Amino acid sequence: MSHADFLTSPFDTPVELPGVDITGPGRFHNRELSWLGFNWRVLEEAENARVPLLERLRFLSISANNLDEFYTVRVAGLRELARAGNTTPAVDGLTPAEQLVLINEDARKLMQAQQRIYGQLLIELKERNMSVLKLDDLTDDDRAYLKEYFLTQVFAVLSPLAIDPAHPFPFIPNTGYALALQLERVRDKRPLQALLPVPASIDRFVSVPTDIGQRFLPLEELLILNIGGLFPGYKLKEYFEFRVLRDSDLEVEDEAEDLVREFEVALKRRRRGEVVRLSLSAGAPPKLKAVVMDELGVGDAELIEIDGMIGVDDLSELVIDERPDLLWPTFTPRVPExxxxxxxxxxxxxxxxxxxxxxxxxxxxxxxxxxxxxxxxxxxxxxxxxxxxxxxxxxxxxxxxxxxxxxxxxxxxxxxxxxxxxxxxxxxxxxxxxxxxxxxxxxxxxxxxxxxxxxxxxxxxxxxxxxxxxxxxxxxxxxxxxxxxxxxxxxxxxxxxxxxxxxxxxxxxxxxELSNLAISPSNLKARLLEMIAAEAEHAKAGKPAEIWAKMNSLVESEVIDALYAASQAGVKISLVVRGICGLRPGVLGLSENIRVKSIVGRFLEHSRIVCFGNGRGLPHKKARVFMSSADWMGRNLNRRVETLVEIENPTVKAQIVSQVMAANMADVAQSWVMAPDGSFFRPPVTEGTFEFNCHRFFMENPSLSGRGSAGASDVPKLTHTKD
The missing domain is CATH 3.30.870.10 (Endonuclease Chain A)
Known part of the structure; x- marks a missing residue:
């Protein structure tokens, strides 16, 4: 796909959004739902057959870890606002309570998809001689090995805890994982409820010896296998696993005399934050489940029952170097010539x-x-x-x-x-x-x-x-x-x-009097708005007018409105936004000249770049080119110290525009295109055609300004060998 194709496909004709007021809050896509959309794209890489098998497992783990952080920070904040009765809408018009309903619905679907994909990956791993075992899969030799492993590597770290008036319910920290147990004393059938917190210092998967490939037993299975050694004289009647996520946002006193000491105290408070999500095994025994929910102060809104593996982010442990055949080919970063x-x-x-x-x-x-x-x-x-x-x-x-x-x-x-x-x-x-x-x-x-x-x-x-x-x-x-x-x-x-x-x-x-630099919160946003407006003036004057930008997130309302105004003036705007995007592209009368794509692949896109045609279109040697530490978000432009550096060196400018940005625009293999309703989809590819991959291009072509004897005319062509 060329840059021109990206601009015109798949929306050759701008579309209307029935029922959406594009003159009001409807012109913005909700930030939280957009983030969830990004995490869906990450998860879908776990199903991408072109990605090596263990790398697909890594994408699954990343999607779970991302979702955990989203809950402990963003959902926790919205929950606090909703509980306080705050009904102030976000720029898209949704109140905190309304957002929580939509987030909960989408996140539950996402977690179900994670379990489905995990099941698929388990089958494929087994076909490649890499198995995750259950207790029924163990041989006598396996059990003998695991008993010794438990005694020497695990037993001393565990602290089994009875739950009764003499033993209050223990504190389970953020991301804490535990087994809730219903036991019965053998000699008199006396019941005992207990918890077995699983220390984070123990690996989640235990390697079990085998002659071919690799076999792993989840730690929870090993613990169940050895319950008798932890509770002598008792037998296990029922149990379930659970995992806790807590509010992890920090509050620091504005007038703190010793900022370091205040942060040390705040970190301890974070560990004890309120529970925002409780994941537990599907089919948990009702009485034991009620005890855990009551002790943790959790209602049905915070409860998610999992039919599968709890703590999917731990799957990263299975991405092992011993299986290079299931990983990306080794890449060694270059030393510049x-x-x-x-x-x-x-x-x-x-x-x-x-x-x-x-x-x-x-x-x-x-x-x-x-x-x-x-x-x-x-x-x-x-x-x-x-x-x-x-x-x-x-x-x-x-x-x-x-x-x-x-x-x-x-x-x-x-x-x-x-x-x-x-x-x-x-x-x-x-x-x-x-x-x-x-x-x-x-x-x-x-x-x-x-x-x-x-x-x-x-x-x-x-x-x-x-x-x-x-x-x-x-x-x-x-x-x-x-x-x-x-x-x-x-x-x-x-x-x-x-x-x-x-x-x-x-x-x-x-x-x-900064020469080549703008900084937030003082003048970075103003500089961006000024440059976007200048490009709109070029378009009104009949000159070529174009903006290319790349960032992680785009949600700042003033900047989005400025881009809408530039689009309506005739400026062609191409955006590469990895994650959150609150702008709606390709909408008739609003953003018909704006196209947005997201690249999700082997590497995590993180650089922030913006290029203005400066009355000459793009690419052009007289374009104005900037690199930045800031995403286009309210926090970055208004509440952080950030930099926007203008690049004047001709070789560096050529490198950014004609190498870095052009390759991002041309990427097809890892690209998702944003629709006006906020959803993303992969652009259609004709069977048998070559799909340009910008990550592979960069791995094969050195950065222009780092070459030993390179000029601005030495930009590599955006081609390379087919897989």
């Missing part, structure tokens, strides 16, 4: 010209090397770094600590409010402080989501600032999966812009 030309010297490579890398196709190790080299270089006098999410044993934090211990001036902006990474970030901040770094926590009421790093180096009589701008986190693990852009530059203007942002974060000094 230019860095190799300079024998690994990042500063020399950047000095030659700006360099834009696309991860994971070019290795994130270049970002790590940039900071490690800075830490060792005696000419480096200062390093400044934002840290939103990073890994446990972060090589970036290691480098910053080494630089600080070496006497360099190191400033680290650590964002404590990075959801689900707060505890890790607190640990990293303490470590940086011990090494002598200046640790800044930014603003209480704003998250710092910008991805910036600066290294100041003395070169002769001058101080030269080397700057890294990114669209993704400084996290070497997720950088193997997420597609992101990394811009390395020693352009003085971009260096000054970055320094002003750091001064804003550390000293609250509002930056003025």
């Amino acid at each position: 230019r860095v190799t030309d300079f024998e690994g010297d990042m500063f020399a490579a950047i000095r030659q010209k700006d360099m834009l890398l696309q991860h994971p196709y070019e290795t994130f190790d270049m970002v790590v090397r940039f900071l490690q080299q800075a830490a060792r270089d005696p000419k480096v006098v200062a390093i400044k770094q934002t840290l939103y999410r990073t890994s446990k044993k972060s090589p970036i934090v290691e480098a910053l600590c080494a630089a600080a211990e070496d006497g360099k001036s190191v400033t680290a902006l650590v964002e404590l409010k990075a959801r689900f990474d707060e505890a890790a970030n607190i640990r990293q901040s303490r470590r940086l402080e011990r090494a002598g770094a200046h640790v800044v926590y930014g603003f209480i009421d704003l998250k710092t989501h910008a991805k910036i790093s600066t290294v100041v180096r003395r070169e002769g009589a001058d101080l030269v600032t080397y700057t890294h701008y990114g669209t993704g986190n400084y996290h070497p693990i997720t950088a193997r999966i997420y597609t992101d852009l990394s811009l390395f530059t020693c352009d003085a203007k971009l260096g000054r812009d970055a320094t002003k942002v750091f001064n804003y974060l550390s000293g609250y000094a509002q930056p003025e």
Whole structure:
């Protein structure tokens, strides 16, 4: 599919939406239902026969993990609003209570589909000599092995708990998994109710020896097999499994004197949040089920009965390296040719010209090397770094600590409010402080989501600032999966812009006269609206007018309305939105010139890019091109510190427009097209025709600006060999 095809297919004629008021709230698609739609697309990859079998299992696990987080944050928040009697509608017109009804209906269907797909995958795995066993499948030798395994690897970690007046119901943490047991004493038939919490430290699947392939027994089956050893003198009458999800949103006092200490307390509160979902085995014994529901404070609205596996996200344990035949072919990220030309010297490579890398196709190790080299270089006098999410044993934090211990001036902006990474970030901040770094926590009421790093180096009589701008986190693990852009530059203007942002974060000094940068919450949204309006003016003047944009989510109402207005003025707008999209494309009289697609495949699309034709259409060397840390959401544009970096280097511009964005537009193999009603579907493909795959294209073609001797004319053609 060419870019032109994407613009005109499948909606050659814009459609009307009967019963939808496109002049009112109906012009927006609900955010929460759109997110669920994205998770359906993730789940459908688990049924995609072109995806390797264990990777399909991974997609199933990801869809379950996504849904868990959705419940613990988004559903928990809506539930709280509804309980408080809040009837304020979202921009699409739905109240919190109305949204919860629709979410509950769709999420239950999604969970049923997960179980159906799991059953299908089990059959296919067994055909490939990889089995998930039940107790009836075990031989005598298996049982002997598992008894020894239980005694040596599991028994000591378990804490079986009676439920009676002397033993109050235990606390089950968020994502906690347990067995509820109805037992009977053998000698006098006296009943006993008990719980067996399953510690998260124990693997969910136990490998059972076999001569061919792999066999696994779920942990719950192993526990049932050994109930007699846990409750001597009792026999098991009935049981069920259950799993708890709790409200995981954080509340922090605005006037907290010690932000770190306040977050440590808030993290403990999160662990004890109210239950927002209780999943339990279908057919659970009514009396025992009633006890668990009553003790957890759960009603029917929070209860989901599962006919199958509870805790589907644990299936990620079965995605094992021992079966490369069932995984994606190995891909090793490239080291850019230019860095190799300079024998690994990042500063020399950047000095030659700006360099834009696309991860994971070019290795994130270049970002790590940039900071490690800075830490060792005696000419480096200062390093400044934002840290939103990073890994446990972060090589970036290691480098910053080494630089600080070496006497360099190191400033680290650590964002404590990075959801689900707060505890890790607190640990990293303490470590940086011990090494002598200046640790800044930014603003209480704003998250710092910008991805910036600066290294100041003395070169002769001058101080030269080397700057890294990114669209993704400084996290070497997720950088193997997420597609992101990394811009390395020693352009003085971009260096000054970055320094002003750091001064804003550390000293609250509002930056003025930024050259190539816009930041939220001050002027990033205004810059976007200004550029969209300018494109509309080009269209009204009869000039070519076009916008290409790529992001994770699009829900900000003012931006959506600006895109609608531009479409009505004649601007051709092509959007690649991975996840949530509140805009309705292809609607007569509203958005007939807007097309939206979502790419879901081997890698997780994460980079944020926007290109404006600037009166010349796209692609064009005089287009205005930006990369950003921000999605087009209210939180990013109004309540976070984010960056929008204008790209002026001709080679980097050509790379973004004619390589990165053009390949995303041309993708067919992994693309879903959005319909006006908010649903997505795969574009039809003629039997036997080649389907372009942008992930494969990027794996096979190096980033233009990272090549050793490349010019703007060297953009690879969007073709490659057929499967």
